[in-house]
Amino acid sequence: MLKAGQRIKTSLPDVAEGTADAALMARICWHYFKEGQTQEAIAQHLKITRKRVNQILGDARQSGFVQITITGSTGPCHELEAALVATFGLRQAIVVPSPMAGDDARPLVGAAAGQYVSEHLPPSGALGISWGGTINAAAQNLARRKGMDNRVVLLCGGLAESTLVNPYDNAAMMARALDATCYYVTAPMFAESQPLRDALIASEPVKSVLAMVPTLDLALLSAIDLSKQSKPLEYGVISRATWQSLRDAGAVGDICGHYLDAEGRTIDHPLTCLVVNPKLDDLRRVPELVLAAGGRQKVAIIRAAIRARLCHVLVTDEDAAKELVQG
């Protein structure tokens, strides 16, 4: 739990370049994962301590330097996937097992989403991204590209306080993984007044970036819920009062700053006039909208997003999928 104004070191994994020589890391990973050598043997071979090898392997795993993909035509929850597709008329659904510990589903859903994006973003395609822990995890699980001339467009404004997951960080990680040019919305996520928001949206840098939205090839969206476990609430991105009033207005969460009720309709609330974000119709013009969101608390907003025609492909976890199908 964070206090307002608390400064947080943006301790993002940093893609681990620099922690140790990238070449060394690659070599260790090779011997360990590909060749199946023991850490001890690798340490002796390279004349470093086993502990160091262990450390570097840990870094490599965490930072997404090594990527583990589970091939196999039928995923682990493939009946649920079929059920989701059938129930909601989706193009595709990807369901991953929920974490065994009552843990956070976001890293896992994000990982799956990252893999999906890697496989479906065309070379030199333009990718729009939302923000959050899920997107962050997705960024770490993108297959690295190089020289393919991709573009990454951030679909929301930034946050001044560097919380653990920051839109700009997310976008930068994505762009780095894809070797892409990155386009940021150089404005806060929430403006302080409606005139200010209108001015920002009309301003050249913001306008030009938002104008790219209808030209995107794929957008990776996340769903922000307004449950008691809502992360923005926890991180202080929105105040408790705002949270309460949004709920009172019938909102179950938001997609790219568009607050929706359970039926997928945009709600009426003062905050909606302060958000700097792409228009709904522009988003709907993107040929492939991938929504990555997991955990029971996201069920309502996921359903709303689907009803709002903001989800062609859903990436979620087993728990949420079950509730979506049954409920």
Added chain:
Amino acid sequence: MLKAGQRIKTSLPDVAEGTADAALMARICWHYFKEGQTQEAIAQHLKITRKRVNQILGDARQSGFVQITITGSTGPCHELEAALVATFGLRQAIVVPSPMAGDDARPLVGAAAGQYVSEHLPPSGALGISWGGTINAAAQNLARRKGMDNRVVLLCGGLAESTLVNPYDNAAMMARALDATCYYVTAPMFAESQPLRDALIASEPVKSVLAMVPTLDLALLSAIDLSKQSKPLEYGVISRATWQSLRDAGAVGDICGHYLDAEGRTIDHPLTCLVVNPKLDDLRRVPELVLAAGGRQKVAIIRAAIRARLCHVLVTDEDAAKELVQG
């Protein structure tokens, strides 16, 4: 070491469908590799024994059900790669660390080659493949595709005796991984007489498959050496007498059944009139020739292949690369 005529059960990993439920395997892999749970915890969660979890994980690793890729722009041996490109005018070189134990480099080089092919074979592209342990390993490390209408063309004849690595097995594995149609050369690798070979090559099924070679998008070639460790010799694919006479004729190995001397020239030898294989000029017409071969004993034939213009992209191991560059 195999005795002539010994029957070998073709105990290929079989892509592990069937060993256990694929969905179970996927789930276990997910919890273990992605979520980082302990085998014990997974066993309890799924109500099976830890041993079983352990087993399934082992199967999954070996069969390529899980794939581990090392991302990172600079590979572990990236100076050697640059040196190879510069020295031999290659389009690209991929060098992987040699196995630490005096072990076989083929599985490792093959793994890297498989990854390369996955990344470079166009959707609905046609892939030509050679055969051998290296290609076998490559097949296990292809990213699975589905419904992309790829084609796999085997670039050599078959072997009646099912040795550990058999051209038809190789091709079948590749085709399965890519969900591709597979085209086999329905003829032995070596015909018993030249008239028979000519008749075979002129026959419809063989001719039509060989005619596909100039239309390939990419060919994954392997190099067969004639050193004392030569695998075909060990497996009895060629007799010791033939081996000796090929060496006497100046051959250092073969690429797709084309025996080359150290300079990359085709040699003169009776065997060359018995091989059922694509013509050199047809091979050279393939826009991308990837040669996957590692181990010191392959250095000579690799060099020969490059000189014969049969290698645009080289995938090899550190030991071989060093000798290639220095020697």
Added chain:
DNA sequence: CGGCACGCGACACATATGTGACGATGTTAG
């Protein structure tokens, strides 16, 4: 009907792995 091979669960145990404590060795700011 009687083996008999096979697979699987229950242990058991040798390694391998992750992590903490502690001291030596630089490294930088004052």
Added chain:
DNA sequence: CTAACATCGTCACATATGTGTCGCGTGCCG
């Protein structure tokens, strides 16, 4: 120059993992 600090190697130890052995059912074949 020196002291605070970060980094790294050594040791140690709790877990986790891989791989045996044993004994029990089950289904197959003679």
